Amino acid sequence: LLPNVIVALLWLWILDPAIGIANVLLQTVSIPEQSFMGNPDEAIRWIALINVWRHAGYYAILIFAGLVASEVMCPDRRDGVLPLYFATAVSRGEYVLAKFVATALPMLLVTLVPMLVLYVGIVVFEDAPVTYLQENWLTLGRIVASGALVAGYFALVGIAISSLTSRRAYAVGAYLALLVGATAAAGTLGEIGAPRWVDTLRLSTIPAELGARLYPGADSNSSVPIAGWALAYGVVVIIAGAVLVQRFRRDDP
Numbered sequence: 001l002l003p004n005v006i007v008a009l010l011w012l013w014i015l016d017p018a019i020g021i022a023n024v025l026l027q028t029v030s031i032p033e034q035s036f037m038g039n040p041d042e043a044i045r046w047i048a049l050i051n052v053w054r055h056a057g058y059y060a061i062l063i064f065a066g067l068v069a070s071e072v073m074c075p076d077r078r079d080g081v082l083p084l085y086f087a088t089a090v091s092r093g094e095y096v097l098a099k100f101v102a103t104a105l106p107m108l109l110v111t112l113v114p115m116l117v118l119y120v121g122i123v124v125f126e127d128a129p130v131t132y133l134q135e136n137w138l139t140l141g142r143i144v145a146s147g148a149l150v151a152g153y154f155a156l157v158g159i160a161i162s163s164l165t166s167r168r169a170y171a172v173g174a175y176l177a178l179l180v181g182a183t184a185a186a187g188t189l190g191e192i193g194a195p196r197w198v199d200t201l202r203l204s205t206i207p208a209e210l211g212a213r214l215y216p217g218a219d220s221n222s223s224v225p226i227a228g229w230a231l232a233y234g235v236v237v238i239i240a241g242a243v244l245v246q247r248f249r250r251d252d253p
Helices: 004-015 021-028 040-078 082-086 092-111 113-125 129-162 168-191 196-201 206-212 226-248
Strands: none
Touching: 004 021, 004 113, 040 082, 040 092, 040 129, 040 168, 082 092, 092 113, 092 129, 092 226, 113 129, 129 168, 129 206, 129 226, 168 196, 196 226, 206 226
């Protein structure tokens, strides 16, 4: 979710032996300064920790989306209140849109707000904040776009799957099985020499890969270009939308 350059700046700000906040906090409790990644014997441990931290948050977001979507969608079907909604002036399209927004907004709080806070922090601690903003204003747009891509993707897939059942446990299980299972299968195929486009079947990482490519020089283990990830993203969105259309076009929801 976070581009490598932002991760590097964040942890530089925390762990830099000279100006890092970690040593400042250690000094306040009378603990000697640490070299952190300046020590070759410790560097690999810190790099491993940073990588675990970076990716754990993304999969926490994935799980969070499944929980939110199931909570938003399943109770209405289980309690039999859908006919009551549709008997009023609320159309089926408005109902689905409202459920999508209700799922996406909490996701945006997770995918967008922390990155915006980080961006503001970097600007504040710059020696010349105005100059930094002038030189990096496009980064702000990329942050918003990448956060929206992740939130919208998982929200739409989550409510599409949750619309198929009235049981929240089944909805969450199916959601995780589809996204994680497809990603694991694509990774296995990639290891045995499958074509590079197989990477786009990693359903759980499509929005992150697409969002990362909004940043110039983004690093990735995949050689699929941005057009390939954009196509994969669009296909998943279309399929999820088609599921919702089919599910809510019936007379008896």
